[in-house]
Amino acid sequence: MRLTTVRRTINVKGFIALLTLLVSATCLADDSNALPSWQDSAARQQITAFVSDVTNPESANYVALGERIAVFDNDGTLWAEQPIYSQLFFVADRIRAQAPEHPEWQTEEPFASMLKGDIAGAFGSSHDAALKLVRASQAGLDTDAFDQVVRDWIQSARHPATGKPYNKMVYQPMLELLSYLQDNDFKSFIVSGGGIDFMRPWTESVYGIPPERVVGSRVAKRFELIDGVAHVVHEGTLEFNDDKEGKPIGISQHIGRRPIAAFGNSDGDLQMLQWTSAGSGPRLGVIIHHTDADREWAYDRESDVGTLNEALDQAPQRGWVVVDMKQDWKQVFPD
Amino acid sequence: MRLTTVRRTINVKGFIALLTLLVSATCLADDSNALPSWQDSAARQQITAFVSDVTNPESANYVALGERIAVFDNDGTLWAEQPIYSQLFFVADRIRAQAPEHPEWQTEEPFASMLKGDIAGAFGSSHDAALKLVRASQAGLDTDAFDQVVRDWIQSARHPATGKPYNKMVYQPMLELLSYLQDNDFKSFIVSGGGIDFMRPWTESVYGIPPERVVGSRVAKRFELIDGVAHVVHEGTLEFNDDKEGKPIGISQHIGRRPIAAFGNSDGDLQMLQWTSAGSGPRLGVIIHHTDADREWAYDRESDVGTLNEALDQAPQRGWVVVDMKQDWKQVFPD
Numbered sequence: 001m002r003l004t005t006v007r008r009t010i011n012v013k014g015f016i017a018l019l020t021l022l023v024s025a026t027c028l029a030d031d032s033n034a035l036p037s038w039q040d041s042a043a044r045q046q047i048t049a050f051v052s053d054v055t056n057p058e059s060a061n062y063v064a065l066g067e068r069i070a071v072f073d074n075d076g077t078l079w080a081e082q083p084i085y086s087q088l089f090f091v092a093d094r095i096r097a098q099a100p101e102h103p104e105w106q107t108e109e110p111f112a113s114m115l116k117g118d119i120a121g122a123f124g125s126s127h128d129a130a131l132k133l134v135r136a137s138q139a140g141l142d143t144d145a146f147d148q149v150v151r152d153w154i155q156s157a158r159h160p161a162t163g164k165p166y167n168k169m170v171y172q173p174m175l176e177l178l179s180y181l182q183d184n185d186f187k188s189f190i191v192s193g194g195g196i197d198f199m200r201p202w203t204e205s206v207y208g209i210p211p212e213r214v215v216g217s218r219v220a221k222r223f224e225l226i227d228g229v230a231h232v233v234h235e236g237t238l239e240f241n242d243d244k245e246g247k248p249i250g251i252s253q254h255i256g257r258r259p260i261a262a263f264g265n266s267d268g269d270l271q272m273l274q275w276t277s278a279g280s281g282p283r284l285g286v287i288i289h290h291t292d293a294d295r296e297w298a299y300d301r302e303s304d305v306g307t308l309n310e311a312l313d314q315a316p317q318r319g320w321v322v323v324d325m326k327q328d329w330k331q332v333f334p335d
Numbered sequence: 336m337r338l339t340t341v342r343r344t345i346n347v348k349g350f351i352a353l354l355t356l357l358v359s360a361t362c363l364a365d366d367s368n369a370l371p372s373w374q375d376s377a378a379r380q381q382i383t384a385f386v387s388d389v390t391n392p393e394s395a396n397y398v399a400l401g402e403r404i405a406v407f408d409n410d411g412t413l414w415a416e417q418p419i420y421s422q423l424f425f426v427a428d429r430i431r432a433q434a435p436e437h438p439e440w441q442t443e444e445p446f447a448s449m450l451k452g453d454i455a456g457a458f459g460s461s462h463d464a465a466l467k468l469v470r471a472s473q474a475g476l477d478t479d480a481f482d483q484v485v486r487d488w489i490q491s492a493r494h495p496a497t498g499k500p501y502n503k504m505v506y507q508p509m510l511e512l513l514s515y516l517q518d519n520d521f522k523s524f525i526v527s528g529g530g531i532d533f534m535r536p537w538t539e540s541v542y543g544i545p546p547e548r549v550v551g552s553r554v555a556k557r558f559e560l561i562d563g564v565a566h567v568v569h570e571g572t573l574e575f576n577d578d579k580e581g582k583p584i585g586i587s588q589h590i591g592r593r594p595i596a597a598f599g600n601s602d603g604d605l606q607m608l609q610w611t612s613a614g615s616g617p618r619l620g621v622i623i624h625h626t627d628a629d630r631e632w633a634y635d636r637e638s639d640v641g642t643l644n645e646a647l648d649q650a651p652q653r654g655w656v657v658v659d660m661k662q663d664w665k666q667v668f669p670d
Contacts, residue, residue: 066545143587187547200591210373210401211591212547221587223580223606230609232587245558246476252478252567254589256535256546271558274565 034180037173037331043286043323047177050284054260055184061282065185071251071257071272072178074192074199074216076265076306077288078207080169082297083161085192085304092119092151094137111136120154122306131238134195139220139236143197146234151199164333167206172334174288177263178207186261189213191251193243193268197234215254217242247272265290266306273311277318285320287311294327295333369515372508372666378658382512385619389595390519396617400520404594406586406607407513409527409534409551411600411641412623413542415504417632418496419455419640422529425488427454429472446471451666466573469530473554474571477533481569485536499668502541507669509623512598513542521596524548526586528578528603532569550589552577561583582607600625601641608646612653620655622646627661630668 038044048221054063075081095105095114105111110129116121123130136164159169181188190199190209196216203209222234242250248271249257261284262269262276273285289308290299300308317324373379389398428448430440440446445464447455458465473481494504515521516523525534525544531551538544555570577585583606588595596619597604597611606622624643625634635643650657660667 066539069547143593189547196588196591202400212404212524212589214591218588221584223583223610225609228581230606230613232583232610248558248565248567249556253531253553254444256531256549258478271565274560275558275567278565 013133032138033184034177035173037176037329039328039330041299041328043321043328046321047284047286050261050282051181051184051186054282056087063260063281066187067257067260068181068184068186069255069277070181070186070261071191071215071255071259072174072188072189073264073266073269073272074190074194076290077263077269078170078174078190079166080159080171080296081306082299084123085194086159086166086169087125087198088119089157089160089166090150090198091133091137092122093157094149095133095151098136101325111242134219134238135236138195138197138234140233142224142231142233143221146197147201150198154202156280167202168334170206170334171288171329172331173329174263175207175334178209181261182208187213189215189259191215191242191247191272193217193241193246195219196242214248215242217246243268245271248275251275260284262286263288266308267310268306270314273318273320277320285315285318287315287320287322289322289324291324292329292332296324296325298326349591368493369518370508370511372511372664374599374663374665376663378656379661381656382619382621385596385617386516386519386521389617398595398616401522402592402595403515403519403521404590404592405521405523405596406526406550406594406598406611407509407523407592408599408604408607409525409529411625412598412604413509413525414501414643415437415494415506415631417634419458420529421494421501421504422533423454423458424495425485425533426472426494426503427470428488428492429484430468433471469517469554469573470571473530473532473569477559477566477568477570478556481532481537483614485533489537501589502537503669505541505669506623506664507666508664509598510542510669517543517595522548524550524586524590524594526550526582526607528552528576528581530554531577540665550577550585578603580606585611586610595619597621598623599646601643602645605646605649608653608655609649612655620650620653620658622650622655624657624659626659627664627667629661631660633661 034048035044049165053059053061054068057060075085092114095111099105099115105115110122110125110133116132123133154167157166158164159166162169178188188209190203190213192199193224194216196214196218199216200211200214203214204211218240219236220237220239221232222235224231224233240246247269258279262273263286264273265288277283277285290297292298299306300312369383370379386638388394388396389403391397403567407413410420427449429447434440434450440450445457445460445468449468449647458468458542489502492501493499494501498505513523523544525548527534527537529551531549531553534551535546538549539546552573555572556567557570559566575581582604593614594611597608598621599608600623612618612620625632627633634641635647
């Protein structure tokens with residue numbers, strides 16, 4: 001009888017201990033299992049050391065939950081951006097789909113080049129040409145309609161070089177990093193030069209980042225009552241360019257706080273990295289360096305897409321971690 | 336021995352049942368205790384019925400966690416806005432503080448009127464005058480400096496009619512509503528005509544709404560490197576007016592999803608209420624009607640501040656709940 005009592009008592013205690021363990025496991029990050037697609041290199045160690053430091057209540061560098069803001073560039077940082085930005089393929093598909101209603105596009109530039117398949121040429125010919133194409137891809141649609149157009153495209157379209165859906169052209173180590181930061185009570189935001197309304201329909205399912213945590217370039221919109229029913233309609237004119245100097249301004253507009261960690265891959269992210277690093281207390285700046293021509297693409301200073309030059313020069317003096325994709329990542333894309 | 340075994344088994348089962356109960360109590364709203372400062376009137380019942388419906392997994396109207404977006408106007412909805420918007424008192428204090436460096440303000444309008452104490456007159460004289468005053472209150476400061484100026488003011492300033500700090504001039508029933516929605520996994524945002532950078536430094540401590548969930552009117556900002564150190568500096572020119580038609584556009588910019596619930600008190604909230612209500616599925620629109628001249632202020636159609644006219648007319652046909660502050664609230668301000 002006594003033995004049974006003891007055994008049962010142990011069971012209750014064991015049950016409570018198990019619960020405590022479960023709660024601890026949920027609340028505290030276990031760094032040893034984090035980031036399995038990352039080599040155990042200096043880059044990974046610098047990232048995990050930063051996170052351990054700012055989440056350690058005993059540390060002088062401890063950062064309160066709400067202030068753990070991390071910002072991520074998208075093109076070239078979370079998903080591939082070669083041979084051209086994926087949004088340009090989207091715009092090209094939209095132009096093709098609408099071409100039957102616009103016979104004048106067969107001869108009018110930049111539409112004519114686009115319809116002949118010269119996407120990079122059509123976009124690259126001038127800033128004005130690029131704006132015309134983006135406008136044609138979304139102007140006049142209301143927010144619900146454009147959202148659906150993007151959802152349909154991301155489901156059906158395939159990357160020309162790999163044949164994969166674009167939402168599988170994301171970096172497995174970065175998905176792990178997003179999860180790792182979330183487990184450590186960071187709030188992660190995308191801060192991209194890409195169109196804000198082009199990203200929002202799929203970032204939550206792909207990255208776990210909800211629409212309100214996506215900052216990007218914006219077209220103007222107007223409010224309209226049609227037969228008494230309210231709509232918000234895309235005007236199509238570029239209202240905010242969330243690139244270079246625009247990124248810290250976009251962060252200030254949308255987030256209202258300076259991040260403590262920033263992740264980018266190009267000179268478009270330079271000012272975001274500079275502003276993040278300039279805050280007081282511990283800061284993490286990370287540059288993803290595309291060095292892997294076999295598993296992905298290798299490019300930096302001379303590339304038209306994702307030029308990485310000034311930011312690479314400034315990385316050592318500003319203490320930014322440079323991730324060498326070839327050396328530091330065991331795996332690039334998800335299985 | 337058998338008896339003891341049974342008793343221990345019951346204890347373990349009882350412990351698990353208790354845990355289940357605790358978890359349920361945390362996860363499910365207990366409507367009977369929610370909103371203690373609200374009378375058990377039709378307004379309260381309509382609000383809690385909506386929340387119970389959209390959070391009930393068995394309901395056809397169930398709304399997934401991430402899509403439970405609620406938007407709140409600030410002036411007149413979450414805090415008092417009489418005799419004039421509180422931000423105007425802030426601007427007046429900023430003008431007074433800077434006056435010694437600007438002797439020309441003694442004769443130059445609208446500064447001269449402002450320095451003589453005619454705040455409403457100085458602001459009301461023209462749109463241009465109002466913009467000049469707002470610009471003078473923040474232009475040239477970087478984000479950290481302006482943030483600190485606002486924090487200092489909200490701690491030290493007192494409302495002229497009540498002598499209370501402005502952050503105590505908030506509505507107790509609305510604080511309870513914010514908590515109730517948070518307990519039901521809503522994401523609440525402020526969408527205000529007020530300055531976004533004027534609200535963000537204190538909304539988290541007062542309302543539990545972090546800076547990134549505040550949408551408001553914005554001045555332009557610029558990025559600057561000063562001796563290699565990055566700053567984001569307020570330019571002072573009004574770049575976005577988050578009022579009337581601007582509110583649904585501001586929501587689209589910042590949140591990227593149509594809310595399922597909107598709370599306002601004036602015609603400045605009309606389009607936000609219209610756009611929220613126009614979405615498919617269950618929607619909640621609420622208008623706070625200022626009817627209590629004893630405990631607060633009574634005003635609507637004829638008021639210069641917080642004019643409520645068109646929205647009040649449209650409320651019945653659009654199914655918006657009109658909260659009568661005098662009848663529906665047991666208490667207005669926190670103790």
